[in-house]
Amino acid sequence: MKYVDVLVAGAGPAGSQAALTVAQAGYSVALLEKRPEVGQPVRCAEGVSEKWLLKHTGVEKTWIDAEVKGAVLRSPDGNKAVMEYAEKGYILNRARFDRYLAWRAADSGAFLLTCAAVTKIDPCEEFFIVKTQHSTHQEIRATLLILADGIESRLAPQLGIPTVLKPHDIEFCLQYTLGGIAYDEGYVEMIGGNEIAPGGYAWIFPKGEKKANVGLGLLGGRSLPGLNAQFFLDRFVARRFPDASIIRTVAGAVSASEPLNKMCGEGFMIVGDAARLANPLTGAGIGNALESGTLAGQTAVRALAAGKRNKEFLEDYQHDLMKSVGHVSKKFYRIKEPFVKFSDTDINRMIQVASQIDPSRMTVAGLLEAAFKENKAVLSLIRKAFFS
Amino acid sequence: MAVRIDHGRCCSCGGCVAVCPRGALELKALYVIVNEKLCNDCALCLRACPVGAILPEAPGIRRNDEIR
Numbered sequence A: 001m002k003y004v005d006v007l008v009a010g011a012g013p014a015g016s017q018a019a020l021t022v023a024q025a026g027y028s029v030a031l032l033e034k035r036p037e038v039g040q041p042v043r044c045a046e047g048v049s050e051k052w053l054l055k056h057t058g059v060e061k062t063w064i065d066a067e068v069k070g071a072v073l074r075s076p077d078g079n080k081a082v083m084e085y086a087e088k089g090y091i092l093n094r095a096r097f098d099r100y101l102a103w104r105a106a107d108s109g110a111f112l113l114t115c116a117a118v119t120k121i122d123p124c125e126e127f128f129i130v131k132t133q134h135s136t137h138q139e140i141r142a143t144l145l146i147l148a149d150g151i152e153s154r155l156a157p158q159l160g161i162p163t164v165l166k167p168h169d170i171e172f173c174l175q176y177t178l179g180g181i182a183y184d185e186g187y188v189e190m191i192g193g194n195e196i197a198p199g200g201y202a203w204i205f206p207k208g209e210k211k212a213n214v215g216l217g218l219l220g221g222r223s224l225p226g227l228n229a230q231f232f233l234d235r236f237v238a239r240r241f242p243d244a245s246i247i248r249t250v251a252g253a254v255s256a257s258e259p260l261n262k263m264c265g266e267g268f269m270i271v272g273d274a275a276r277l278a279n280p281l282t283g284a285g286i287g288n289a290l291e292s293g294t295l296a297g298q299t300a301v302r303a304l305a306a307g308k309r310n311k312e313f314l315e316d317y318q319h320d321l322m323k324s325v326g327h328v329s330k331k332f333y334r335i336k337e338p339f340v341k342f343s344d345t346d347i348n349r350m351i352q353v354a355s356q357i358d359p360s361r362m363t364v365a366g367l368l369e370a371a372f373k374e375n376k377a378v379l380s381l382i383r384k385a386f387f388s
Numbered sequence B: 001m002a003v004r005i006d007h008g009r010c011c012s013c014g015g016c017v018a019v020c021p022r023g024a025l026e027l028k029a030l031y032v033i034v035n036e037k038l039c040n041d042c043a044l045c046l047r048a049c050p051v052g053a054i055l056p057e058a059p060g061i062r063r064n065d066e067i068r
């Protein structure tokens, strides 16, 4: 049986980043991926702020499809407000990005296995015995475990941490990559409205060469058989891009919840979407996945150096994470609740007010202030969340 | 009875797995499977699936009837 210092389950951005961090410190690490090819099929709109790439991955032309400098926010009545980003944004090629990260971890010494779903975890005194579906490595022993198994996570519950999401805490999404279409180069577009995407929003993310990711998300509780994401997206696309080719179909789900209360325990840590770290209002999760993977990797390295694997030691990870990005998700969650109750009139008014703001000065906080102009309770919540 | 997954439609997004309160669903590499013993037909997954790939099991029809 193979024995490693750290076993990482799931080779998304969170898992690959964790494995890289451990491998670079000279410890043995196995990175197990369920799917035959890392990164495929894609489940993402592929937008990310440059700051996360500069911090964790660098910027490689091979996996960047387009650059964006801001966002166009559109209301159901067709009005728009423009936001210039403080940092540049990129539209990735996620299939290549994810593969790059996993292979980079492997090149640094991580033992990467595909077609290797982790199925069962047996905790022992000083290590775990991990059962996998890989043809030869059916059991691996690991001192520490990092669970990076994404939205469909089923491993944390085996270790006593529930991860089930309530229907109002998850967005169900569908996206088409459309070809041969015209849009605002250099800007992502987001369109709100209950007739467009109940409890969510529609997006257009430019991929260059007249291609774009066009998708939308529905709050789980608002989706119905026949009135699901596909129904709303087909209608949206028929109206806006009637003649476009659909060159790729991407289904996905992203948590709109608070981060998990407990992200670690005896010998293990939970990272990325599995820890429900995506932004509950926007669905952005790549940055948080990279950040959590790195932090968990660093904590694992310190734990191995100290010969410790107890829960108290690993709680450092959760502490560091909440300090860096977790607290932002928590704040957004408090605002998400009133936001998803918005009527189309509310959204029209928000964009109307926001359209008066100087695009280079508009921030998410400013936008939300515009949104809740007449709701004193929520307004004070926003001010507390963002300015204190 | 239990829900049924149309594997021709499922795009392996994993969302249904995240909402199933019974842990009855599992995303394999490319599609979802249902543990019929655990599913209690609450229909949460069926309502949410973005592409309508989850169907109520029609009474009297065996699972592989349609494959023939």
Ligand SMILES: Cc1cc2nc3c(=O)[nH]c(=O)nc-3n(C[C@H](O)[C@H](O)[C@H](O)COP(=O)(O)OP(=O)(O)OC[C@H]3O[C@@H](n4cnc5c(N)ncnc54)[C@H](O)[C@@H]3O)c2cc1C
Residues within 6 Å of the ligand: A009, A010, A011, A012, A013, A014, A015, A032, A033, A034, A035, A038, A039, A043, A044, A045, A046, A047, A048, A116, A117, A118, A119, A148, A149, A150, A151, A152, A153, A155, A173, A174, A175, A215, A251, A252, A253, A254, A271, A272, A273, A274, A278, A283, A284, A285, A286, A287, A289
């Ligand atoms: C439609 C959609 C649009 C999005 N758009 C954006 C966006 O524009 N910008 C942004 O920042 N974020 C976006 N997100 C969120 C983003 O995709 C995720 O937050 C990000 O992928 C999380 O990375 P991760 O590594 O935690 O999980 P994943 O990328 O989901 O990786 C998890 C990996 O674990 C593997 N796995 C699962 N179970 C096991 C197991 N038992 N054993 C072994 N391997 C396993 C999976 O196969 C997968 O490869 C979007 C999400 C969706 C659904």
Ligand code: SF4
Residues within 6 Å of the ligand: A251, B005, B009, B010, B011, B012, B013, B014, B015, B016, B017, B027, B032, B048, B049, B050, B051, B052, B053, B054
């Ligand atoms: S929600 Fe639908 S598309 Fe997504 S994994 Fe489940 S069955 Fe497949």
Ligand code: SF4
Residues within 6 Å of the ligand: B002, B003, B019, B020, B021, B022, B023, B024, B025, B034, B038, B039, B040, B041, B042, B043, B044, B045, B046
């Ligand atoms: S019907 Fe309910 S119990 Fe059955 S698989 Fe779907 S969510 Fe789970």
